[in-house]
Amino acid sequence: MKKQLPYFVLFFVLPVIAMLTWWGLFSSASLEIGQSPTYDYVYLDAEGPYSKLASKQKEVLFYMKQQNIAHGAEISIVLTDPRKTSYKELLARTGYIVKPGAEVKAPLMVGLIETQKVAIAKIKAHPLLAYGKTYSALLDYCKSHHIKLSLPTVEIYDHSVLRVEMPLENTVKDGD
Numbered sequence: 001m002k003k004q005l006p007y008f009v010l011f012f013v014l015p016v017i018a019m020l021t022w023w024g025l026f027s028s029a030s031l032e033i034g035q036s037p038t039y040d041y042v043y044l045d046a047e048g049p050y051s052k053l054a055s056k057q058k059e060v061l062f063y064m065k066q067q068n069i070a071h072g073a074e075i076s077i078v079l080t081d082p083r084k085t086s087y088k089e090l091l092a093r094t095g096y097i098v099k100p101g102a103e104v105k106a107p108l109m110v111g112l113i114e115t116q117k118v119a120i121a122k123i124k125a126h127p128l129l130a131y132g133k134t135y136s137a138l139l140d141y142c143k144s145h146h147i148k149l150s151l152p153t154v155e156i157y158d159h160s161v162l163r164v165e166m167p168l169e170n171t172v173k174d175g176d
């Protein structure tokens with residue numbers, strides 16, 4: 001057993017730790033207050049578990065390719081709080097950021113998010129880890145400032161970086 005331990009560490013434990021580090025297990029989300037840019041985006045409405053948004057984004061991408069629409073980063077607008085809403089009734093919009101004035105045909109829709117004051121949580125990590133860490137940072141911010149999570153949040157995933165923006169204007173204080 002003692003002879004095998006160094007091989008176990010070298011060929012199993014170290015690669016697993018390296019992979020988890022690369023995925024962002026040991027990373028934490030940064031949080032800052034700022035102004036969001038204006039976002040033009042093409043989307044489809046999604047209903048049901050947020051874990052299914054990736055398949056809806058693939059559907060959006062399929063239609064965008066058919067219509068020759070260039071796109072930027074993935075974007076999702078989370079409209080309902082999964083802590084308070086049945087997973088079957090969760091609502092979101094999901095799609096891609098596009099240049100202003102993009103012309104789309106049904107079933108795709110175009111949305112616009114104006115610039116606003118937001119709390120921004122960011123992390124470079126695998127999506128399996130990133131969403132929990134960014135929302136945890138936002139919830140910690142809300143708790144420390146005695147406000148409730150403000151929806152809709154805007155999630156932008158681009159080049160392995162997740163950016164979640166929570167609007168700060170018209171936030172509801174705890175107890176209201």
